[in-house]
Amino acid sequence: MSDDDDSPLVKKSRIYYGSLEEKERERLGSKDGAKAGVKAGIAAGNINISSGETMDIEDRAINERHTEVLADFERRKRARQIAVSTDDAEVKACLRALGEPITIFGEGPAERRERLRTVLSIVGPDALKKSRKDDEKVKVKEHQQTWYHEGPASLKEARLWLARFSLPRAVKRLEAARAHKEIPEATRTVKQQELHKNLRNLNNFCSQIGDERPISFCQFSPNSKMLVTASWSGLCKLWSIPDCNLVRTLRGHETIVGSIGFHPQATISLEKSDINLASCAADGTVKLWSLDSDEPVADIEGHSMRVSRVAWHPSGRFLGTSCYDNSWRLWDLEAQEEILHQEGHSKGIHDLAFHPDGSLAGTGGLDAFGRVWDLRTGRCVMFLEGHLKEIYTIHFSPNGYHAATGSGDNTVKVWDLRYRKAVYTIPAHQNLVSSVRFQPTDGHFLVSVAYDNMAKVWSQPGWTPIKTLAGHEGKVMGVDMSPDGQLIATCSYDRTFKLWTSE
Structure with a gap:
């Protein structure tokens, strides 16, 4: 059969093959068009071509639900392990601390406990501790904030008087320091070596039984010819120096006497009938004494708790008292009134000392902190932080820029007022340090005493041990x-006082 045959079968075959070819062309054309469309979509950024995992929507929902169930199961497990107080008032306080309503309508104590347990299982049991710590920090910060109130007119006058008194003394002290600096280094070294040699030769010169009970305090008179002691029996006694003969017994206190001190001008320019001494006792009484009577001249009233120390201002016009009511007071003896009642410690104040210029006062407290106060402004100009236990003693050096504190942590710290920090810590004793004193003339050495039955002498500078008494x-x-500067006196629980001098 030839190709030109036009039989019906041939025509039908041509028509059939023709339709297949057309369909193939159409299919290829549509495929090319789809590819072109995909390329155009990719170029336009409308098609995401990143390779990533896919998850069926139904599977994702199942996994999220599974995770929620596990988390809820863990939360309930934690809730069962949390201990919640059975005190309903405490439960309410905990809810309030967490910022939750303390009660819900229709809720009883049991439901409230469960709600607290549920909240703690979500936020964690440490959230309550953190909230309490934050509250305590806020309270402490508020408590430490400095606040002022209007004082009497007499306080303003006293501050001006103190400024006029202290500034000339500071000028003289600085002039003396400059003059001392001009001395050749070799000369100063020789003098220091000679001083240390004399200190190494210190020995017990006199030992005297002073009372039937422990002797708590002792102090020399300004002319160095008398010594006064205070006892737990309530008696204070005057002794002649250096023979240690009893001159007078001062009777007036009925309980433990904490300290007694001479007026700065006593035995020098004051008459014996004037107020020459001041003492304090554990019952809060403060008494003033003359040198010609064994009865107190006057009483200072106002303390309701134990008065541990009295200290005369260098001017002799003011008397400072430290009390276990967390405050110290300044009394104007000329005006016969209390002009300052200063708080600042969180526990009782055990010791008080005045700067030799008369411009500053230092306090040591049972809260393990000390403070230095500017008497001319009333501000705390230095915070003594570093002792681990109570501060029982504080004293200023005659050089004007050193202060020493003794503590129940058995150490003595030396502070530099110029840098407002501790410059040296002396591991001084094996027990509580009860008192420290700088050399009164130059401050070239320091003496500390403690409950380990020892007195020790330390050099300055260097703070090395020189002698143990x-x-x-x-x-x-x-x-x-x-x-x-010739004698050192120590008093003890053994009811004696001793005098020490170099041979």
């Missing part, structure tokens, strides 16, 4: 140095 059979409770 051993001899007391009980706790050494007080120490003082004579203004002329």
Whole structure:
């Protein structure tokens, strides 16, 4: 059969093959068009070509639900392990601390406990501790904020008087320091070596039984010819120096006497009938004494708790008292009134000392902190932080820029007022340090006493040990140095006081 045959079968075959070819062309054309459309979509950014995992929507929902169930199961497990107080008032306080409503309508104590447990299982049991710590920090911060109130007109007058008194003394002290600096280094070294040699030769010069009970305090008179002691029996006694003969017994206190001190001008320019001494006791009484009577001249009233120390201002016009009511007070004896009642410690104040210029006061507290106060402005100009236990003693050096504190942590810290920080810590004793004193003339050495029955002498500068004064059979409770620098006195729980001097 030829190709030109036009039989019906041939025509039908041509028509059939023709339709297949057309369909193939159409299919290829549509495929090319689809590819072109995909390329155009990719170029336009409308088609995401990144390779990534896919998850069926139904499977994702199942996994999320599974995770939620597990989390809820863990939360309930934690809730069962949380201990919640059975005190409903405490439960309400905990809810309030967490910022939750303390009660819900129709809720009983049991439901409230469960709600607290549920909240703690979500936020964590440490959230309550953190909230309490934050509240305590806020309270402490508020408590530490400095606040002022209007004082009497007499306080303003006293501050002006103190400024006029202290500034000339500071000028003289600085002039003396400059003059001392001009001395050749070799000369100063020789003098220091000679001083240390004399200190190494310190020995017990006199030992005297002072009372039937422990002797808590001792102090030399300004002319170095008398010594006054205070006892737990309530008696204060005057002794002649250096023979240690009893001159007078001061009777007036009925309980433990914490300290007694001479007026800065006593035995020098004051008459014996004037107020020459001040003392304080554990019952809160403060008494003033003359040198010609064994009865107190006057009482200072106002303390309701134990008064641990009295200290005369260098001017002699003011008297400072430290009290266990967390405050110290300044009394104007000329105006016969209390002009300052200063708070600032969180526990009782055990010791008080005045700067030799008369511009500053230092306090040591049972809260393990000390403070230095500017008497001319009333502000705390230095915070003494570093002791681990109570501060029982504080004293200023005659050089004007050193202060020493003794503590129940058995150490003595030396502070530099210029840098407002501790410059040295002396691991001084094996027990509580009860008192420290700088050399009254130059401050070239420091004496510390403690409840380990010892007194120790330390060099300045360097703060190295020079001499240990051993001899007391009980706790050494007080120490003082004579203004002329010749004698050291210590008093003890063994009811004796001892005098020490170099041979």
